[in-house]
Amino acid sequence: MAQNQPIFPIKPEEHSVHIPVSIERDSTTLTNSNQKPNHWPTILFSTIFVIIGQSIAKLLENFYYDKTNRTEINQHRQDDGVWTQSLLQTVGFPLLLLPFIILTTKKHNNTSVQFHYKSLAVIYICIGIIMSVQGRLSAMGKLEIPFLLFTLIYPTTQLLFTPIFARFINKIKFNRWVVISLVLAVGTVALSFTSTFGGEPGSSEESFSRGITAALFAGVCFSLFLCNIQNVFDNYIFKRTESSTTIRKPSFASVFEVIIFSSLVATLISVVGLLVAGEQHDLKREMSGFQNGKGAYVMVMVGQAVSWQLYWVGIVGLVFSVSSVLSNVISVVTWPIVSVLVVNLFDFGNFTGEGDDEFDIFKGVALITAVLSVAAYFFRLHKENRDSAY
Template sequence: MAEGRNEDKDRTMKRLLLITNCLLLTIGTSGGPLVMRLYFLHGGHRVWLSSFLETAGFPLMLLPLAVSYFRRRRTAAAGTSKPKLISMKPPLLAASAFIGILTGLDDYLYAYGVARLPVSTSALIIATQLGFTAFFAFLLVRQKFTAYSVNAVVLLTVGAGVLALHTSGDRPPGESVKEYVMGFVMTVIAAALYGFILPLVELVYKKIKQPLTYSLVMEIQFVMCFSATLFCLLGMIINNDFKVIPREAKKFEHGEGSYYAVLVGSAILWQAFFLGAIGVIFCASSLFSGILIAVLLPVTEVLAVIFYKEKFQAEKGVSLLLSLWGMVSYFYGEIKHSKKMKMKNSDTEAELAQQYS
């Protein structure tokens, strides 16, 4: 009975954790691209700076990490050794640092695209990330697909295709065809690379030879963001961004104070995105994380229409409908699978009880 209550408690905690990370991912996915685009629309030009800000908010994680550490110290059994401040083992540390470098490269590619494309266009290209995530999840972690998850992937991918119908006339004024095409290509590569990173993180979770706790997940995220930030910091130094920032701030259309507020806001929102993404992988899977990101992209489209007066053609409405349909399909399949597994476990327990009675 006690074991059953503990299992129910763990399940409830994991659901709450999943909901929390879904909210973080929602805030980051919807707000991050908009604030980044705001920087470029009103006088910002530094791509390396924008990519740096995507992970520069990692010090914010020191607070929950500190709380987790002191909680583990308080709950440690008497006579046992005190928990380590850093629980990561060297192989996991190296793997996290490597994924962080890939993340830094992905940040640059994405920022390059956002600098040259409208939010609606970059969002629809990033939606193709779901297909890459599904492909790499199958290769790396042997992700099992159901009819419902396949249906969700197809619907969300078709939704992105529908959005692509009206992208030919959205090249920003004053931008050359070459710059626009380069932005398009860079964003596609960014989508493919992040579609590889998500299952790679899940693979690391499966392969580590130590208990996987949410505290350890936060440590992994901290190291990843630290490595990505260092990668982009080197790019900023080589590109002389630090010398240009004060001049750029003075010329920013909404004033110097607004300039720095945009930079800080961007760092906070993107940190919410990355923490939410790896948290969802921990609580569910990399495929679910990819699906949630794809579902939220039409929300970004709507917000871009509201705040940046971008056109909302009928195609975007259709895409939003397909995305919501795909989300419902995925969740319905997960609920059905969960009920099936619960019934299977109940039958197994009943058979074991009969054998020992």
Template sequence: MLMLLAGGTVATLLSRLYYNSGGNSKWMATLTQSGGAPLLAIPLLLTPPTPSEEERRRPAPSKLAAVYLGIGVLIGIDNLMYAYALQYLPVSTFSLVAATQLAFNAVTSRLINAQRFTPLIANSVVVLTFAAALLGVGASSDGTSSGGGAPAPPRGRYAAGFVLTLAASAVFALILSLYELAFERVVRARTPRWVLRTQMHTNLVASAVAVAGLLASGEWRTVQGEMAAFRDGPARYVLTLAGAAVSWQAALAGQVRLVARVSSLFANATGAVQLPLVPVFAVVLFGDRMTGVKAVAMLMAVWGFLSYVYQHYLDGRRAAAAAGKDGGECAVCAARAASDAVSHAP
């Protein structure tokens, strides 16, 4: 959970720094979101397999390849849509529309993962969505968009950015639900090694999609000039992109781990908590103004997150009570059987 919140916050701030400092390559921004995948080999090698993992039969390679390829291509497409949308829209509007991924995930988790939808979960989704929307409205009203006072985008680009953000939010919700389905039906394991392995391979596929797009579009020719013109110099350009790549993978590792341990909806709800956290750091790093609207959005996000956590706590108590009841019944049956055996003994 900490990796998701910290990694997502740092990655968002570094991505904003990239655009504010003169970065303009959409395919480079796309590659940054998945390009840190090879680094996952380090914790994968350092994480020992569990005894159950060694005994369990490995999934069929063809099924794993289909999972990696399918989800990886979706991640690459999703990253590209977000990169375009972030360039076409002010950050405030982007955040407002991207908040719909919570609603999309509520639908996909219900249809694909048979997620039980309780009033507390509904409250969490609604409150978190409104918190992100309120944050977007507040940012647009006080002029804290990352555009730095840049003119509004043309109407055509604005509409395209709106549609792309909406589509990317829906695809991201689908990706989280597919991760959960893959752990249940194909991998049939939820260990840290399988989480790292699945994340690494799917993001390697997404990186291949981004590299192919970077080469096919010809944007690779402009990277050297973009690096030279970067506001803080070429070294800061490399450090910004490298830091963003590592942070995105840390955030995704935390999110995929939550998908494996709990559910895709819980992972998405937890990730939404970082949306109000970004302005707090932006006040210090970029000089943004902290308004009452942002403070209220932060409180709403915490409220929505705690609502979902409380539902998870109730589910855990019910499961423990049911297990205790079954265990008690088994103990009573065993005691009765032993008593009968003694009474019938010669």
């Protein structure tokens, strides 16, 4: 019996199970496929949220501009509503409080964990500032330059700067499939130049210098937003699960946490900007003059706020699941879908004086390149998941 004693102690083997926790979220890899068992479902649902949220938000935005008689607005009031549009992108964050509380309670753990409250507070304030500036600049850019030019500058800037920031901020390494996906995404943007927009400025309302600058910096801000979100996950939220004495996988509640606190800051900034600019008076005028009535106006505004929250859940969810780069790719390749929906639901040809809108070959090819861009990235994810299984 004494000879059998050494066989039973298993503490060294049990202890060895905890070693991989410190590398569960490795920022030098692109996919982090081993960090959670629901990797693919999270990616797919987040992608669906981005497509649905952005599509509905953009359609309602077009409907808003189409029914507020933009043709009667003179050049000095061309930028009316930019703070309002920025506010609509973040003001719906209270809708996320309930799922956040439910997921947080479900994942409650009594172990002592360092939450880095002060550091996260500063970071959320910075991200909120970036969100508000990005929302304001993107809303301004669309009203200052032709939409085809905005379509080329804004998403292309995102696709160029997000990989650069991700490489230096998040230490992400790239491979040929990711490069192919980015190239196809840029091609998708280039083919979307025939897209139309309800707030298209007239020739007398265009301001190329301000519009181009706004579109350019809006794209840079969006890239900074995505990469800073990933930095929060990598260096704070995921590490606080590793600091626990019990192995805990990151919860999707962290996605709601990031959106809620960042949106709170962005909302406060947008409200202040709206009041300083006096846009609260424009809201009353727009509601009274809305072609479909006051009730429809309120529904359009509420619908935009809700849709933007769905979009942010998808965007941040993709950063949580994979990386800022994939999140940006999915966001950009959704543009052709919106363009096709706008063509089928609106007729801005007479509005802009450029003839009727139609589904042309460029929109069709843009849809194809968008699918190929996502397929290239997803193929890489599948390949890495398969390799990690062996």
